[in-house]
Amino acid sequence: MTRLFACWMAAVLAVALTAACESTGRDGGGLYSLRMMVPNSPGGGYDLTARTAVKIMEDEGITGRVEVFNVIGDSGAVALARLMNEVGNDDLMMTMGLGVVGASYTYGSGIRVSDATAVAKLIEDPGAIVVPADSPFATLDDFLAAWRADPSAVTIGGGSSPGGPDHLFAMELADAVGLDPLAVNYITHDGGGDLLAALLGDEVTVSTSSPGEFLAQISAGRLRVLAVSSAAPVPGIAAPTLRGSGIDLTVANWRGVLAPPGISASVRDSMVDRLTALHDTTRWKQALVRYGWTDAFSTGAEFERFLHQQDDLVSATLAGLGLS
Numbered sequence: 001m002t003r004l005f006a007c008w009m010a011a012v013l014a015v016a017l018t019a020a021c022e023s024t025g026r027d028g029g030g031l032y033s034l035r036m037m038v039p040n041s042p043g044g045g046y047d048l049t050a051r052t053a054v055k056i057m058e059d060e061g062i063t064g065r066v067e068v069f070n071v072i073g074d075s076g077a078v079a080l081a082r083l084m085n086e087v088g089n090d091d092l093m094m095t096m097g098l099g100v101v102g103a104s105y106t107y108g109s110g111i112r113v114s115d116a117t118a119v120a121k122l123i124e125d126p127g128a129i130v131v132p133a134d135s136p137f138a139t140l141d142d143f144l145a146a147w148r149a150d151p152s153a154v155t156i157g158g159g160s161s162p163g164g165p166d167h168l169f170a171m172e173l174a175d176a177v178g179l180d181p182l183a184v185n186y187i188t189h190d191g192g193g194d195l196l197a198a199l200l201g202d203e204v205t206v207s208t209s210s211p212g213e214f215l216a217q218i219s220a221g222r223l224r225v226l227a228v229s230s231a232a233p234v235p236g237i238a239a240p241t242l243r244g245s246g247i248d249l250t251v252a253n254w255r256g257v258l259a260p261p262g263i264s265a266s267v268r269d270s271m272v273d274r275l276t277a278l279h280d281t282t283r284w285k286q287a288l289v290r291y292g293w294t295d296a297f298s299t300g301a302e303f304e305r306f307l308h309q310q311d312d313l314v315s316a317t318l319a320g321l322g323l324s
Contacts, residue, residue, distance in 0.1 A: 033063075033065055033066070033091065034063055034064075034067075034091050034092070034093060034271075034274075035067045035068075035091055035092050035093070036054055036068045036093050036094070037069060037070075037071055037082070037083065037093070037094040037095070038050045038070045038071070038079070038095055039071060039078075039079030039080065039094060039095070039096055040072060040075065040076055040079075040099075040159070040190055040191030040192075040193075041070060041072050041190055041191040041194055042070055043192055043196060044192030044193050044194075045097070045125065045159070045191075045209075045210055045212065045213050045253070045255065046076075046096065046097065046099075047068075047070065047095075047191070047193070048192075048212065048213060048291065049095050049123065049255045050095040051068055052287050052291075053122070053275075053278055054066045054068050056278055056284055056287070057274060057278050059283070060277070062274050062277045062278055062281075072190055074106075074107045075099055075100075075102070075103040075106070075107075075160055075161035075191075076099055076100035076103040076104075076160075076161075077100070077103040077104055077106070077111075077161075079096075079100070080096070080103070080104060080109070081111060083116055084116060084260065084261060086260040087260055088260065088262040089260045089263070090264070092259065093257050093259050094116075094257065094258050094259070095256070095257055096255070096256060096257070096258055097165065097253060097254050097255040097256060098160070098164055098165040098168070098253055098310060099159070099160035099161070099165055099253075100113055100164075101113050101164070101310045101314050102160055102165075102167065102314050102318075103160070103161045103163070103164060105315060105318055106162045106164075106318070106323070112311050113258065113311065114308045114311050115261060116258040116260065116261055117259040117262075117263055117268055118256075118299075118303045118304040118307055119258060119268065119271050119272055119299065119303070120256055120257050120271075120272060120275040120276075120279075120297065120298065120299045121254060121255075121256035121296055121297065121298045121299075121303045121306060122255055122256050122257065122275070122279070122296065122297060123255050123293040123296050123297075124253065124254045124293070124294040124296040125165075125210040125212060125252065125291075125293055125294070126211065126229050126230035126234055126251070126253075126292060126294075127166070127169040127228070127230075127251045127252075128208075128209065128211040128225050128226075128227070128229065128237070128239070129173075129208060129226040130199065130207040130208075130209065130211065130214060130218075130223050130224070131143070131199075131206050131207075131223070131224050132199055132222070133221055133222050133223060134202075135205070135206075139226060140226040140227045140242075140245050141245075143226055144177055147179065148178070151174075151179055151180075151185060152183065152185050154185060154205045155185050155186075155187055155203075155204045155205045156170045156184055156185060156186045156187065156204065156205070156206055156207070156208055157187050157189060157195050157198050157205075157206070157207045157209075158170060158188060158195065158207065158208055158209060159192045159194065159195040159209050159213070160188070162186070162188070162318060162323050163314040163318050163323070165210075165251075166195075166208045167186055168251070169208040169229060169251045169253075170184050171184060171186075171317070172249060173208065173229075173242075173249060173251075176242075176247050176248060177247060181321060182321065182322070192209060192213035192214070195207055195209055196213070196214060196217065199214075200217070200222060200223075206226075210292075211225055211228060211237050212292050212293060215236070215291065218237065225239035226239060227239055227240055227241065227245055227247075228240075228242070229241070229242055229249065229250055229251035229252070230250060230292075230294075231243065234292040235289060235292060236290075236292065252294070254296060256303065257271070257275060272299045272300070275299070276299070279297045
């Protein structure tokens with residue numbers, strides 16, 4: 001009986017210790033175990049950024065195990081609402097960017113990204129005009145000629161809602177080439193995964209999304225890039241810039257990380273420290289090159305100011321288009 005009781009007590013203590021580790025957000029190695037929420041479907045830009053960052057942080061020993069999970073709905077507005085409801089939760093972060101800013105306005109949630117805890121801005125990402133391999137548009141000029149002739153006949157697919165990066169890119173491109181932005185036939189998809197399926201299924205004519213989301217399909221010859229919106233050509237993408245093609249326009253998306261409101265300053269600082277360590281790794285620098293991302297790292301008050309600026313930018317843009 002004594003031996004059985006001792007075994008039972010050991011089991012109870014093991015369970016209690018495990019529960020304590022989970023409740024404090026620590027794993028057996030003494031590092032925080034985190035969760036990273038992705039605010040759209042697998043395969044999109046937020047998903048790619050999250051899983052790339054998490055893999056490097058785990059492999060480099062910056063964190064313990066990090067659970068990455070997707071929350072789909074309303075182009076990120078559903079995930080943002082969930083983040084805001086996790087007040088004080090110190091083991092949760094969320095990748096996000098301009099698309100989530102736009103969704104917060106488009107879907108009328110009343111929640112703003114600047115209401116959450118700003119952790120870090122990670123990257124900027126160029127836009128690209130992408131078509132299926134069998135598209136009749138072999139060049140940028142082919143696309144622009146058809147678009148100018150009949151804007152309603154050319155469907156522009158994006159992985160963000162109105163006010164997000166893909167939508168704003170389409171609107172700014174239309175204005176730059178002499179088209180009324182309100183005439184653009186823009187179709188929203190919930191992230192890059194859904195958009196890819198629409199492109200490959202010929203459900204949209206072109207996409208105004210980032211090339212990094214489609215690298216495998218571009219390399220395999222299933223998709224073709226007509227132009228990129230960055231100031232310089234994107235390594236590994238055989239396509240001209242818009243400016244190099246005579247169109248005075250550069251557009252950049254961005255991605256960063258938020259945490260729930262109400263976390264302590266020490267927890268926020270710990271998250272910042274981990275993302276700073278990620279930023280300093282050689283593997284992260286290699287990922288920037290691989291996906292055509294630009295390093296745009298910022299934290300603290302600088303990132304907070306940036307989020308407020310993005311709120312103001314999207315609000316003014318949507319009002320100017322009569323969409324808010």
